[in-house]
Amino acid sequence: MLKKYKPFLRAGAMDTMTFRFNIMIWAVITVFQVACLVFLWLAVYRSSAGGMTSEIHGFTFREMIAYVVLTTVFNYVTFNNDTLWFMNMDIRKGTIGNYLIKPISYRGKFAATSFGSLLTMTALFGLPFYTAALVTLRCLGFLPNLSFPAFFAHLGLFLLAGLCASLLNDVIAYIFGVLCFYTTSTWGLNSLKETLISFLSGTLLPLAFFPAGLRDVLSWMPFAGMSQNPVLILMMKYDLAQSLRCVALSAAWIVALELLAKLLFARAIRKVTVQGG
Amino acid sequence: MIEVNELTKVFRKPIRGEGLSGMAKTLLSRKYEEIRAVDGISFAVPDGEIVGYIGANGAGKSTTIKMMCGILTPTSGSVLVDGLEPYRKRRQVAQNIGVVFGQKTQLWWDIPLVESFKVLKEIYQISENDYAERMGFLGEVLDITRFLSQPVRTLSLGERMRADLAASMLHNPRILFLDEPTIGLDVLVKEKIRLAIHELNKTYGTTVVLTTHDMTDIEDLCSRIILLEKGSILYDGPLKSLKNRFGNLKTLTLTVPAETQAETAPVLSPDVAVSEDDGRLVLRFDADKVPLEQVIQYAFRDLRALDMKIAEISIGDVVKTILEQQEAEHAEKV
Numbered sequence: 001m002l003k004k005y006k007p008f009l010r011a012g013a014m015d016t017m018t019f020r021f022n023i024m025i026w027a028v029i030t031v032f033q034v035a036c037l038v039f040l041w042l043a044v045y046r047s048s049a050g051g052m053t054s055e056i057h058g059f060t061f062r063e064m065i066a067y068v069v070l071t072t073v074f075n076y077v078t079f080n081n082d083t084l085w086f087m088n089m090d091i092r093k094g095t096i097g098n099y100l101i102k103p104i105s106y107r108g109k110f111a112a113t114s115f116g117s118l119l120t121m122t123a124l125f126g127l128p129f130y131t132a133a134l135v136t137l138r139c140l141g142f143l144p145n146l147s148f149p150a151f152f153a154h155l156g157l158f159l160l161a162g163l164c165a166s167l168l169n170d171v172i173a174y175i176f177g178v179l180c181f182y183t184t185s186t187w188g189l190n191s192l193k194e195t196l197i198s199f200l201s202g203t204l205l206p207l208a209f210f211p212a213g214l215r216d217v218l219s220w221m222p223f224a225g226m227s228q229n230p231v232l233i234l235m236m237k238y239d240l241a242q243s244l245r246c247v248a249l250s251a252a253w254i255v256a257l258e259l260l261a262k263l264l265f266a267r268a269i270r271k272v273t274v275q276g277g
Numbered sequence: 278m279i280e281v282n283e284l285t286k287v288f289r290k291p292i293r294g295e296g297l298s299g300m301a302k303t304l305l306s307r308k309y310e311e312i313r314a315v316d317g318i319s320f321a322v323p324d325g326e327i328v329g330y331i332g333a334n335g336a337g338k339s340t341t342i343k344m345m346c347g348i349l350t351p352t353s354g355s356v357l358v359d360g361l362e363p364y365r366k367r368r369q370v371a372q373n374i375g376v377v378f379g380q381k382t383q384l385w386w387d388i389p390l391v392e393s394f395k396v397l398k399e400i401y402q403i404s405e406n407d408y409a410e411r412m413g414f415l416g417e418v419l420d421i422t423r424f425l426s427q428p429v430r431t432l433s434l435g436e437r438m439r440a441d442l443a444a445s446m447l448h449n450p451r452i453l454f455l456d457e458p459t460i461g462l463d464v465l466v467k468e469k470i471r472l473a474i475h476e477l478n479k480t481y482g483t484t485v486v487l488t489t490h491d492m493t494d495i496e497d498l499c500s501r502i503i504l505l506e507k508g509s510i511l512y513d514g515p516l517k518s519l520k521n522r523f524g525n526l527k528t529l530t531l532t533v534p535a536e537t538q539a540e541t542a543p544v545l546s547p548d549v550a551v552s553e554d555d556g557r558l559v560l561r562f563d564a565d566k567v568p569l570e571q572v573i574q575y576a577f578r579d580l581r582a583l584d585m586k587i588a589e590i591s592i593g594d595v596v597k598t599i600l601e602q603q604e605a606e607h608a609e610k611v
Contacts, residue, residue, distance in 0.1 A: 003399065004402060007395075007399050094381065095381065097348045100346075100367065101347065101371055102401075103368045103369070103401060104400055105368065
């Protein structure tokens, strides 16, 4: 059954490869972005009571910098799907009909494409950048916990968590995409999704910095699994048991959100017209 | 086998106010207008038949097709395609049907045509043997081999439509839905497409439901016609009976000397309508009421015809007349 989706996986993988130029631009922008964040955190730690050696919400200054660098790379490798935009186009132009008349699931098509692009991104981009980042950070002493051979178990779990993060991101994009049946302001939808994810996933700020109540709620939500948790698994800030729990939680959320997506799509498609012709 | 039973589709369309104030009002409260695009139609198509599904723009043809292939869900009533409801068992039904929407391509725009076919091969899980066999057949009847390696965006409309048709037939569907497959094409390409549909029907016994505005398509291909107007079926039956709906209508076009004129010409019978067209006389009559022989005699003897052309009423004329009658009735009611 899954064989049917092979062409979409391939398309995702190939499309991603054609964007080498984007990667170069991204690299340049990111260097500046990371530099800004480093200075920001530098200011924060300097002005804190304990000075540069203090630990804020469980993060030393060096760990915080490692976190910033790795989250940046992680997000670029993991969140690269165009699901929302393609759905918007399909729904507005009516090309969604082309997929509905084929013996494939519309959701499955996007999942396959995203997976394909994750594979390419991990191989072409993740492999060198993770290696470079990890080696540099370790040599500079920014990753004190990193020790072999325990690291390999964490690496394995990290890759699994990354796959979960990518699938979570894709299914959330798909759920927002279903809303394109009801509204044409896709740009707004996309901004809402991006802001929500970057705030709640710990990309902007580790969730440890949030007020206790909110933090407890968020620890049960799918968002932490999309950025913070995978990176903390890689940094070995989580022990194996905690890492496994994180992956399990993400997997459970994937199942739940996929069901929700299925439900919403079935509802939308029944109510709404495929336009034109 | 397709069974359509009391099929109805109602669209809700928001009524938007005009201008700025109207738009503001729409923001606050929305009123909807209900449009019955398809209104309780029933019919069945047995295996191997080619049915012409015709009607004016907006009659509900495409909406019906979309319900039959699982894109739209009916408001009420049902469609059964080989015993399955397409909007419930969409993927299962999709494996056995092929669809072409003439207005939209379903090929991938930027990749070579043959790559699109290979993708379809995987999606429909077509075996290597079947694929080769189908490509041979389609390459021949649709003449697509020449541009297989070109990206779809570089194809002409005629080539693209043939490619789309081939794409819809690749997995050997039992039923083919063709929504205006000849729209915007030149005479030769139309001919090619008709031949291909005919060939496919003959070779594989494929059932075809065809919508078109080109009556030649209908006359060449369809043994049966379903005529739709404002969401309801006006006529469902053999092409022949539709043609004879207004009797055995014939048209005689006469080349006559200058002194013969429509107004002053002797009258044969009130059942023979005489009119003038571009210097010629046109006689319209029902050959079942007034024998053809009599009219011909009248034409030569009384109208001094020099030459004549006899034509049967075309299916297009019949459909036009029916639709005009409907419109007139509708106007009276309002």
